[in-house]
Amino acid sequence: MTEPILEIEDLNISFYTRKGEIPAVMDFSMKVMPGETMGLVGESGCGKSTVSLGIMRYLGKNGRIKSGSIKFKGRDMAEMSEDELRGLRGSQISMVYQEPMASLNPALKIGQQLTEVLTIHEEISEEDAAKRAAEMVGAVRLPDPDRIMGAYPHQLSGGQQQRIVIAMALLSRPSLLLLDEPTTALDVTVEAGIVELVKDLAREMGTSMIFVSHNLGLILETCDRITVMYSGEAVEEGDINTVFNRMRHPYTRGLLRSIPVPGADKFSRPLVAIPGQLPLPHERPKGCNFGPRCAHFRDNVCNSHEIRMHPVGSEADRHRSRCERIDDIEWNAEVDAGEIGEPVVPGDVVLSVDKLKKHYSVSTGMFGGGDTRTVKANEELTFDAREAETVAIVGESGCGKSTFAKVLMGLETATEGKVTLGNLDLANTAVEARGPSTVSQVQMVFQNPFDTLNPSMTIGDQIVRVLEMFEIGESDADREERMLELLDLVKLPREFAKRMPRQLSGGQKQRIGIARAFAGRPKLVVADEPVSALDVSVQAAVTKLLTDIQRESRTTMLFISHDLGVVRYLADRVVVMYLGEIMEQGPTEEIFAPPYHPYTEALLSAVPVADTHVKKRHVVLEGELPSPLNRPQGCPFQTRCQYVMPGTCDKPLPERRFGEGHVVRCHLPAEELEKMEPVIVVDTAPTAAE
């Protein structure tokens, strides 16, 4: 048997803070064989990043490896001197971090930063280093390596920067590459390109990889083996297919059941939320950390002693799980999803957007002189939303969805066009001019739960303030009562009224955000990626709560998201935006099946899917999103479209209509659009049973 590249045994890492010792990683073992890609998956705070930093021996002032060994190519890293470690880092072991801009020195040209890696670790002349660096830039598929080598980091886009970071990490041909959430800061279509690149490069160079991510879909697409972490411990480890299809830990199963997959809708594969929330590091329970949230918890079995990893099946399977009741649990049991809501019957049109335009003028000269150029953030948006309907607005960053939300909320007024809610004109009335009754009709749920509540006011006071603003309730006591009812509505205990936001978890804060938005019984709620910043296991619960309240109150919801899984799961209709324009809109089922707009096709293909039964057709987008300052004539997508037809695509976009309200704005003839093959194909085999 070959020697593993990296072997971690019984690793314990603690951080020492004001509150005393906080164990971040406990009893962690892992083996990475040459050429193997290991996925490390878990929610925030589970210790996955600490493991990767521990491998680099880079834990900062507070962190310390308490016990256990990390062997790199058979040598214990604890016995290496600081000099040896420095020689190892960046040459034998390289790391790619989440934020590309933070990994590059903004004051140095790309070329200098790349050649430096080689001149430091290898005795090599400046010219040779520059030559190899340029080759590597080509290898990470960046166009025009010479220009890139002479550029500063800020002159490149996020995706290009991350490619440079990867090039830098691979320059000295490391035997181990650590990738810590390398694509989290990037858009899905860019992410797809990076993932493809990393996979190819690793295969070509035979590099072993550790891929740290919270995204199960991404892990499935990139890794051979997977380690699932929960609250500082590895709970399950095994080959990727084994863990996805024959998982033997309740947490892994819960995680897989709580993420929506674009291949399935809510009826064929209902979401099941994991109850409760992650324990704080200093409040971990005795025994199994997942115990308090686990449906299979048994007193005196799961909480009586420290639980070790148990092998599953034969030794050769290399499948292990930290569950005491592996043999007792019926792993193939049908999902109990509770009652599945009846499909809502949408009512009349509530919101109608007609040729909405929002332009910003940007002056380039000093003192406001010089050229004035126009940023067309929204260009002719037209769509309707009905009562009780959920309309998803999908698109990557910069597609104008946030600007559109601002216009709806009255934080900006439209340049042209109309937005009407019932008989109210929203497009041209700023929020100050709206009056309490209108304002309470249009509310918003914000993206970042940690930012959405005022940190220095109690939860109760914040909700009461909203009620006051909306002129709801007769007296202070009345409003107090209504505030408590709102807490009931979002399923939070009434004691929370007296708490400060910092005492709440992300999911709980987002529930308060929802309570606040629904306080005035709004007609329209704009939800801007309401769950994307939450932990995976909490997302499902918050999503369910949001849709339940919305359905019950027959509120129209505009759901802004880039996560097509969630969109497929809860939207009735989908609007796909690109560079401020609507490219395609229609009922959810039709958007997820051909005919597609070429952009929708690429978007669908880019989404990582956490289901081994889903087969995807690969469409990787080339190029970058054009600047909204100089958008192409005609179709905005033509610069990246694989079907581009020179001479045709720069004419105004025609509308191709299919079925009920399904509109594709594309120059391709309808017949060709209809001939497209589906991007996502689901194998008929049932998901959990195998």
Add this chain to the structure above:
Amino acid sequence: MPAETLGTLDILLQILQRFMPVWIALAVTMGGGYFIRDRLGQFGRLYGSRIGLVGLGIVLFWVFTAIFADLIAVTGPVDQLSFTAKKAVPGTIDAEKGVVLLLGGDNLARDIFSRVVYGSRIVLIIAPTATLIAYMVGSTLGLPAGYYTGFVDTAMSFLANLVLAFPVILLFYLLVTPEVREPVMVDLLLFDLPWSIPIAMSAIFFLFPIVFLCLLWFTKYEKNKQRLQVYLGVTLVLGIWVYLGLVFNADPTGLLSMDPNELNVFAAVVFVSSPAVFRVVRGLTMDIKTRDYVAAAQTRGERPWYIMLWEILPNARGPLIVDFCLRIGYTTILLGTLGFFGLGLQPESPDWGTMINHGRSFVRLASTAHIALFPALALMSLVLGLNLLADGMREESLKD
């Protein structure tokens, strides 16, 4: 006849003994604070920082000294002892009254120890109050500058830069000049009001706290008319009463008044510090206004001033408290400087700046240097304490 003196050790022991009330109070507050440190927020975190704790100790020492000055001081601040006490070295025993001059006597035979102790009272009342008013002026102007940006910001920042560029010393000399300082009575038909440049400046500065508080209540209780009336009424009545009394010496009840010299000090201090506060608040506002909770407030139709005062300002308090501590230190030094220029309070006032000013002519001789030395040490220790406290708080707020 050479006067009797005490040895150094005796002096130290006696001083320690005199400060007994302070030691007890320090032990109670710092010890008690330790047990409830989790509930004290920013101040509770200080228990993790040695430097911050030392700073807090020094500051509290002076606070308690000011509170218990009557118990600690041997004589009154302006009591003159016999000729033996004149320029006496530390430890001298006064021949007539038998009082020990622990830190010696000044040229007018007054006990320096007692004067330093009483001086802390003046410093610890004026410095924080003046800083607080500077904060209200700076915040009331800095919030809109940071929130609206654009023209409002450009105009106000320009003004702030103008003030900051103004030579402070020149301003102080200007304020000391009798022609500028002496109030002129102006006939306002119904009643007469004193008028001078310092009074005019104070009239503007002292208006800000009232405006600030009124805005605070108005924005918060706009939709709750009953409470609004109560809060606004109390603020306005109290505010205008204090305002008339302090600024124009025109309190109808005759209870409140402020010495013209003190008004001078306030005018000078606020004028110099508020532009710096303005900048700090403006910067913090620009940062905090991008948060989602500000957007949430905007989307529920809150007034800009509500957002500035209730959504932004409370969340800027961390860095502001640190800056506040530092700025009390600057103000204390500034008070010293003002006292040195004779702009301080009355010449016989025991504030540290004035004392240093009086003692400066005796610094040349080793035997009389202590007249200026001890107030200078007191000033230095308080400023040092405030700086350490601010450093400690900043350090702890960066830790997690």
